[in-house]
Amino acid sequence: MKKLRRRIFATAGSNTISLGTGRKEFHPKKPRPGLEHYIKEAGQGALAQINDADNIDEGVIGNFMAARFNRQGNLAAMMPMVDAKLEYKPLIRVEGACGSGGLAISTGAKSILAEMADTVLAIGVEVQNTVKAVYGADILGGAGYYAGQRKNGHAYFFPGKFSDRAGAAYEKYGYDKVREAMARWYERAVLNARECPKAQEHHNSTEDLFAAGMTPPNPKTFCEHINFYDCSKVSDGASAVILASEEGLD
Amino acid sequence: MDLDARLEKVAVLGAAGKMGSGIALLLAAEMAKQKIKPENKDRTYALHAIDVSDEALCGLVSYLRPQITKIAEKSIVALREAYKGREDLVENSDIITAFVDEAMSVVRPSSKLESTAGSRLIFEAIIENKDIKIDVLKKLDAICPDAYYLTNTSSIPITVLDEGVGLGGRIIGYHFYNPPAVQKLLELISSKSTLPEVVELGTELAGRLRKKVFLANDIAGFIGNGHFMRDILHATGEVARLSGELGEAGAVYAMNRVSQDYLIRPMGIFQLIDYVGVDVCRFIMQVMTEHIEGETLEDDLLDRMAEAGVMGGQYANGSQKDGILKYEGGRPAGVYDLEKGGYRLFADGDWTAKSDEKLGAMPEGNAAWRALLMDPKKEQKLATYFGNVASSDAFGAGLARTYLVRAKEIADKLVSDGVANSPEDVNGVMTNGFYHLYGPINEYAGLVAAA
Known part of the structure; x- marks a missing residue:
């Protein structure tokens, strides 16, 4: 049709x-x-x-x-x-x-x-x-192939998937360029949210959003190639x- | 014997107390991390959590489980890796539960000192009383002859404990800040006789516990309390001076505001005294007086408060007890009036307004501590603000200037007396342990002193 x-x-x-x-x-x-x-x-x-x-x-x-x-x-x-x-x-x-x-x-x-x-x-x-992010990650992981991939997946299952893609982008285009692009993306998302009273980030008053978005990823606490600002919130x-x-x- | 071997048999004395429970928590988590390593599968780990009261030990167990769960939640990335061989553990929640169970299985609560026999690392966090500490450590040393001792004393010279027990240098000052699980600072105090291997082991362990170590020399009070106690004396001295005009409660209110709002600290000086405990502060002053020649640290206001039963401190759940200040929802809501024999609430009458009026206008550029904490332009904003403090005619600004200058004098003396090795160490302890935005040795003090 x-x-x-x-x-x-x-x-x-x-x-x-x-x-x-x-x-x-x-x-x-x-x-x-x-x-x-x-x-x-x-x-x-x-x-x-x-x-x-x-x-x-x-x-x-x-x-x-x-x-x-x-x-x-x-x-x-x-x-x-x-x-x-x-x-x-x-x-x-x-x-x-x-x-x-x-x-x-x-x-x-x-x-x-x-x-x-x-x-x-x-x-x-x-x-x-209703649950902390660390447990929410398990539940959201159900959107993937749970039986086949959850055990070997990242603690934060989907951020882990996107982190892998970010890593591939770093390799192809260079870390600085991709990180800056993602930081601008975050900045733009929050600026948009400030225009919408119902948006979750509407009250975000961070002065330098770009600097926050440039925070280096920390694989010890989160993912190898992305930071918290790269992720949408719960x-x-x-x-x-x-x-x-x-x-x-x- | 290396740290890994010593971590197999550990004891915490005073494990149900405010500091001991936090230390036990950190150690249980660290020992569980060792325990789940495949190469350690044949080792047995035991953390003897010793306290005098069985009831308090029950409270310790109730405290440890949720706290270890929080640690596991924060360590989930590493834990998934550590448990990757366990096919039965799939979800984060499975892994966290498994780790918490491992950690809890390490903990052996007991009210009997003898159960520590054979311990290789002993953390002491009992009452801040030299004689009791020496007595308990002597008993322990008879059953744990090879142990290294890490004492959480915040004031008693390590040499005094070492010589009193006859440990031959197997002891080091290992001063956690409250609460140990959260505070990053660790004041490491070695005496002249502390064995180098004890220092090395203590430093390595601090790294594993993710603590930021600052070295202090073996002089009573060390850096943190060396500064804090004298800071208290400055504040109470000002209260005595202002009491005639504002009344004692009004003066306490004013100085608490000056130390918090004007100096932009996380809490006012009287709130901090309550947090630590009025009696604990008095005890530390006594110890410092006993061991520091030519200086007497005594405080009439604290003595009178203690005599009236005003003690502060915290409940088992960590919430603040009423002390010199009264608390509602964790925030100061009144001041204990010794004359009245009860609390004067901020909301009652106009007595606080009188103190506020006396303090006058807040200098331009003032901001709350929390607002500046993560501000990348913090230094610049503080410099502008303290420039305004320097030029302000307001009475409160004058009190802030005097306070700032005195805080620097105290810090400078800690360096010149050899308590601290450098100004950086004093500033490091005050910013990391007391969460001050700036160390006491700073350019602002010079700025206001010139004014």
Whole structure:
């Protein structure tokens, strides 16, 4: 199939903050909102932009490993917490590692293309600050080939993978050039975050971001070729969007 | 016998105490690292954790497990490598649990001194009392004749202990700072008779424990307390001078602010006294007075506080007890008023406002200690700020100037008296052990002295 047979619209987007280290609200030793809070906040933010939750035909929720991070399975059953009118409607949870939220959108699109639904509420949610990074690395490692690679993988499994790639880039283009490029990348990411009140790095007030990004990698405590600034932080948060056919949009 | 061999049988005396528990933690982790090496699989490791109270020893075990877990979490990269041959350990959590179990299996808590028999390294962290230390070490030496002794005394000359026990130089001052697991500083004190191999072993071990070593000579109080105790005397002297106008509690409040806010230190001098303990400070002063000729270190304010039962110190969980200051949520919230026989809270009445008014405006460029700690322009900002302290007419700035000059005089004298080998060593101890942003021997003191 070369093109979609129905037009699909995405509307009523809603994001929570991305909570984690760096946000002023974040304190590792104090209680924090859980899955329920984020699902509700993002979902209700989307539904508030349409006239009635009853107009939603289906719901899809994307998430990675809540069963380990939060000891919670069957997330689709939590969607009616957003609005009681979602109860008894087709609700499904999808998982595809970092692409879980994207899968929620594509699954919703499939329902619309299949003419099973005209409106789909798609939510992506993660609450991963429930464990320290050293244990989160094990859980996130489940996105790789766990049985075949975890044992011999790096303590920080995925940073280890990216570190290998950074090492290859150093070899090809020279350490200084690549490190400077990655430091600029970090600097740009934080500068962008400062423009977005909901971003995790919004409160980052480091004066010289580039200098921080140039911190030499320390293989004793982290990875051989990358530093902490090269890595995205662990976040808690959710996003929601309503997908609709033309009829659904009406 | 090399360090590896000595690390097979170790004892910590006073293991349930504030310092002893931290030392036991560091050693348990280090011994477990040795134990998991394939070449050491046939060796048996024992860390005899000795204390007088069984109850306190239970507390030690409860303290050690989560702390060793933290060490394992931070060492995960190295631990994965060390455990790579163990196919059953896949996740970081598997590896951390295995390491913690190894470390805990090394620890042998006991209230019986005899259980240390045959120990090759003995860490002493019992009460800061010369006679008790000598008595206990004598008993130990009868059952551990080849042991090297590493004493955590913060004030008693090593020679006094060495001669008192008859160790023939098998002892070295190994002064950890509180809390030992966190503080990087280690003051290493060798006496004239300390055996070179003991110094060598102590230095090697400090490296393994990732401590930053500063050498001090064998004069009571050494560098850290040599400076701190005299710093206290300066502050309490100023309190006596200001009490007439501000009242004693108001003067304590003012000097605590000057030493923290104006000098940009992590905590004020009275908070630091409470952190260490009023009685401990008095004890150290007594020891220094006893062993330093021509100088008497006595403090009337601390004596009166102790007499009133105001002791400070810390609870077993590390939180701060009320002392000269009262604490709420770990922060100073009041001052003990000896006249009233209770605490005067900062929030009650306008007594602190009176002291604040007397101190006057804070010089331009002042910043909180925490804000400057990691600031790459720290030196430049401090120079600008202390330039403003030098030129300020405010009373508080004057107190800060006098304090800064006195702190430098104390430090200079530590060097000229041979306690420290160099100004760098004094500055190193004060910046690494007391977390001062700048050492007492600095250009700012000259700047304000000129003013």
